[in-house]
Amino acid sequence: MNDIKVKVKDLSLRYGTNLALKKISMDIPEKMVTAFIGPSGCGKSTFLRTLNRMNDLIDNVTIEGEVFIDNINIYDKSIDVVNLRKKVGMIFQKSNPFAKSVYDNIAFGPRINGISQKSVLDEIVERSLNQAAIWDEVKDRLFHSALSLSGGQQQRICIARSLAVNPEIILMDEPASALDPISTAKIEELIHELKKEYTIIIVTHNMQQAARTSDLTALFYLGDLIEMNKTEIIFSNPAKKQTEDYISGRFG
Amino acid sequence: MNRNIKDTIVESLTGVCVLVIIFIIVAILTITIIGGWPNLNWTFLSEFPKDGMTKGGIFPAIVGTAVMTIIMAVAAVPFGVITAIYLAEYANEKSIIAKTIRFAVKTLAVVPSIIFGLFGLGFFIGFVGKNMDSLFSGGELKWGQPNILWASLTMALLTLPVVIVSVEEAIRTIPREMRAASLALGATKWQTIRKVVIPGSVSGILTGTILAVSRGAGEVAPILFTGAVYFSSNLPHSLSDQFMSLGYHIYIMSTQSSNVDATQPIQFATTLVLLLLTFSLNAVAVVLRYRIRQKAK
Numbered sequence: 001m002n003d004i005k006v007k008v009k010d011l012s013l014r015y016g017t018n019l020a021l022k023k024i025s026m027d028i029p030e031k032m033v034t035a036f037i038g039p040s041g042c043g044k045s046t047f048l049r050t051l052n053r054m055n056d057l058i059d060n061v062t063i064e065g066e067v068f069i070d071n072i073n074i075y076d077k078s079i080d081v082v083n084l085r086k087k088v089g090m091i092f093q094k095s096n097p098f099a100k101s102v103y104d105n106i107a108f109g110p111r112i113n114g115i116s117q118k119s120v121l122d123e124i125v126e127r128s129l130n131q132a133a134i135w136d137e138v139k140d141r142l143f144h145s146a147l148s149l150s151g152g153q154q155q156r157i158c159i160a161r162s163l164a165v166n167p168e169i170i171l172m173d174e175p176a177s178a179l180d181p182i183s184t185a186k187i188e189e190l191i192h193e194l195k196k197e198y199t200i201i202i203v204t205h206n207m208q209q210a211a212r213t214s215d216l217t218a219l220f221y222l223g224d225l226i227e228m229n230k231t232e233i234i235f236s237n238p239a240k241k242q243t244e245d246y247i248s249g250r251f252g
Numbered sequence: 253m254n255r256n257i258k259d260t261i262v263e264s265l266t267g268v269c270v271l272v273i274i275f276i277i278v279a280i281l282t283i284t285i286i287g288g289w290p291n292l293n294w295t296f297l298s299e300f301p302k303d304g305m306t307k308g309g310i311f312p313a314i315v316g317t318a319v320m321t322i323i324m325a326v327a328a329v330p331f332g333v334i335t336a337i338y339l340a341e342y343a344n345e346k347s348i349i350a351k352t353i354r355f356a357v358k359t360l361a362v363v364p365s366i367i368f369g370l371f372g373l374g375f376f377i378g379f380v381g382k383n384m385d386s387l388f389s390g391g392e393l394k395w396g397q398p399n400i401l402w403a404s405l406t407m408a409l410l411t412l413p414v415v416i417v418s419v420e421e422a423i424r425t426i427p428r429e430m431r432a433a434s435l436a437l438g439a440t441k442w443q444t445i446r447k448v449v450i451p452g453s454v455s456g457i458l459t460g461t462i463l464a465v466s467r468g469a470g471e472v473a474p475i476l477f478t479g480a481v482y483f484s485s486n487l488p489h490s491l492s493d494q495f496m497s498l499g500y501h502i503y504i505m506s507t508q509s510s511n512v513d514a515t516q517p518i519q520f521a522t523t524l525v526l527l528l529l530t531f532s533l534n535a536v537a538v539v540l541r542y543r544i545r546q547k548a549k
Binding site: 112 | 344346427429430432433434435436437438439440443447448451452
């Protein structure tokens with residue numbers, strides 16, 4: 001097992017008075033794929049969003065507990081959320097490229113960080129698109145609108161866009177749930193490539209996807225972390241009856 | 253009653269209503285064009301009124317309306333856009349401040365335009381202008397009387413709620429996912445607004461503001477007490493000058509004329525010019541929106 005990248009301690013989250021996450025603790029290793037599974041409303045996406053503090057944007061959310069990334073508590077008062085989000089990128093369920101050209105989408109992050117030299121931007125755009133395995137498909141249409149691409153291509157553009165700011169962790173919130181099987185396969189292949197350099201945390205509804213792509217799997221249910229272990233153990237020999245029931249499709 | 257009959261009745265009713273609307277528009281256009289077009293020529297557009305407005309042109313009223321519209325836009329648009337950004341992006345929907353602003357904007361939008369005129373008279377002329385005079389010119393009357401600046405600012409107040417509402421609507425058309433994407437890349441809130449929200453809603457912002465401004469351009473009531481004059485032999489050459497306006501000119505000619513037969517053709521032509529002016533502003537808005545949409549594709 002690799003070094004610990006993210007360490008969560010007793011994390012609870014409330015929407016108003018509704019307790020959505022109950023004292024979650026877990027360790028997430030570096031440069032591996034960790035999958036969160038569980039039925040709708042179990043808290044897996046909410047938990048994912050605590051790792052780059054996207055829940056801060058929602059009114060009425062209160063969070064207790066600690067999340068350490070590289071041994072720094074990201075909920076500490078001294079933390080700059082903007083820097084945190086540069087380090088922890090995020091891919092959303094619905095691909096959300098800006099209504100700009102492919103190039104401007106990828107260059108968005110570097111530009112807001114003050115990079116304006118064209119040669120540097122060109123290099124970042126090409127590298128990011130290559131990493132996201134979409135360079136060959138879009139290299140002749142860099143200055144066309146990203147919205148003219150297919151859904152699967154748009155999602156890879158979004159991945160390239162987040163890679164362009166050099167994150168260390170990439171959070172993926174059901175990144176393939178709106179895609180066809182071929183596009184899904186491409187995203188999964190990409191996840192496999194990316195874990196060589198990045199720590200990847202993926203939320204998925206699709207248990208086969210968790211089994212195929214992840215090294216570790218965590219099952220959430222009603223705001224509790226039920227079980228977390230190596231993916232092959234979760235899917236072959238889980239410790240809890242509830243896990244076995246869920247993966248065999250008896251509830252959820 | 254038979255369902256089909258009901259259906260037919262409703263359908264004919266909607267048809268009649270549509271016809272009435274079309275009839276009104278066609279009537280306004282036909283009457284104005286038939287009455288005004290023969291009198292519309294370069295002399296009419298470029299000359300001052302003559303002989304108690306029974307002859308000559310409407311040049312000073314065109315210039316006055318144009319200058320007033322520009323000053324009004326310069327005052328209302330930035331103010332309205334900033335307020336709309338605050339309401340759409342920063343204000344907590346449930347906060348008392350946001351609720352108060354929204355209530356104020358809604359109330360402002362339904363205040364009759366003549367009240368704005370009175371407010372302009374009391375506030376800009378009676379209060380701001382008077383105090384400026386006693387501060388800067390030892391009480392000598394300069395700003396404490398109607399002028400084009402106070403008229404334009406009064407008009408800006410009238411159009412402000414329309415600008416705010418239409419800009420806020422345009423900003424809200426940007427999906428939340430776009431903002432989330434930008435923030436997740438480490439953009440600050442202001443960077444997100446500046447680089448994602450405003451560029452994405454620019455066509456809506458432009459269209460909304462142009463429509464609001466073009467509505468103000470033809471208004472008369474707010475400028476009655478605040479700066480418009482019935483006749484001026486000079487063009488306004490400073491902000492403290494009074495001015496002639498197309499809308500007010502039409503009102504004067506149709507109610508105060510000493511020779512109705514002589515002023516009527518001029519009235520028609522003036523009305524046509526005012527209509528053309530506001531229509532062309534609307535046309536600019538439509539073209540802009542179309543162009544920007546094409547570009548976004």
